[in-house]
Amino acid sequence: MDLDRLERIDDWTWRVRREAAAGGGEALLYGDRDLVAAMDDKVLEQIGNVARLPGLVGPAMAMPDAHWGYGFPIGGVAAFDPDQGGIISAGGVGFDISCGIRCLRTDLTLAEVAPKLEPLGERLFQTIPAGVGVEGDLKLSVDELDTVMRDGAEWAVRRGFGSGEDLQYVEEHGRVAGAVPENVSPTAKKRQRGEMGTLGSGNHYLEVQVVDRIDDAAAAEAYGIREGQIVISIHCGSRGLGHQIGTDYLVSLAKAASRLGIALPDRELACAPIRSPEGQAYLGAMNAAINVALANRQILTALTRETVRELFPSARVETLFDVSHNTCKAETHVVDGRPRRLYVHRKGATRAFGPGHPDLPPRYRDVGQPVIIGGSMGTGSYILAGTAQGEARSFSSASHGAGRQMSRNQALKQWHGRQLIDELRARGILIFTRSMRGAAEEAPGAYKDVDAVARATEGAGLARRVAFLRPKVCVKG
């Protein structure tokens, strides 16, 4: 990216110059000089487009892991006020609605698990349905799927997947309000029939990780993690149902925007006023998909827990936290000293509530919300904590991953799946996958430096680093 098109505000914050933004509201990029310089020009174009949407409050923002998406950039955050004609955008949420990470903490240490890593990985690979075309054992009727859409992870717990304690550590306690299953097409419901309790493909994974380093002892203690401990992270979303809702509403909202006189700088920003029938229809469907994603990760949590206990019968496997990173949520934020109810789009961005936020579980209230930056299978991931300044900086939002720096096509030209898996094994990281192509596309070198992203996330005041996690086993979709 040409840095001349940006105005440097501080070491971690860059404002898109007016002429580059082509009018509209303020657009900010967070990141250090190297991260921002390496971003595609399309990120600037896309976040500038977001800043031109009606009812925007505050700046449109790109997180330090931002990269070129469709409509919004991946790593895009923007808040809209329904009382000022604010919009909701299907392109601001994405196809994989409520894709996110469930992080589980165990009471196992690497020393205990190391001799059994291979059988643990094999059993997880057998148990967790992963990859394109792979279905789960659970087949739901349309009626029961409607219940999942309303009740989310609460439904899963009622069906015997995990416990109520898990739900304390899931956003909205595992069930978001406002889901309207009637707004979800029969095609979307049909598409989900075999996909409850599945991981999916692409950048989705289940990783067994070791806590390699603690950066913030107080927060780590609150989160119940220490060096050498094993944690497990599950990255997946709302599966076929969410994908179909994205599909259905992308086209219908693109047409609605035109009918409602909203001039879209990019058709992919497909949106409607929050208060319009079209906006409300999408909102109800999107909330239904969020609940499906929360239920999906709850099922996978239970399957993972059972599998770990096959090999380690007395192991405790508890939910540390569950964060979604493709959502639009109604939240109260203080703007110019006044609390306002806003609809915050986070597309490839994580909510990051600071200390004292009333929605946090009591255990974490003093230190802030756990934020998870999922890195590549060869490098590692971070747990961070939400900050008080994040409220003013980004409507309490932070990075969600390392962010790609290379396209999938380029990665395929550069790496071969089998060779990559062998190289990672030699480094002590065991990969289990049905897709050699998928492994190559997800090569660690195709991603940005996760350390730089986490450092910039902290530098920009969005969240502070708590722990670094190193992968040991990765089940790839």
Added chain:
Amino acid sequence: MAAGYAYFEHGADIGVRGEGASVEEAFAQAAAATFAIMVDPAAVQPQVAVTVEFDEDDFELALVRWLNALLAQARSHGLALGRFELRRDGSRWRGVARGEPWRESHPRGTEVKGATLTALAVRPVAGGWQAGCVVDV
């Protein structure tokens, strides 16, 4: 123009582009490109047929609807698809895709979640048509 498909660059996802003598053939090739991301088409037997029908007078939105209808059919029926045909009568589009239920031995790629409106273009080119967009994986 010889029918065929190719891919183009996108930061996170994949651009697909089909070409053919007619817009229908270009769409069929775009579908072939999309499904080849998920499975090696040479390994897919045309044992089962699924059909899609829709009305759309905007060619570009028609491409997105065609690809997304196929993805929905494939996922709803647990199919790997490898062959595609499409006919158009005014704004009415009727297509058929052939494939088979997923087998453990299928060489798997990466799941396509949906076709997007990004880099969406359907246009006449010398000797035929070109149709493409970015698909989300």
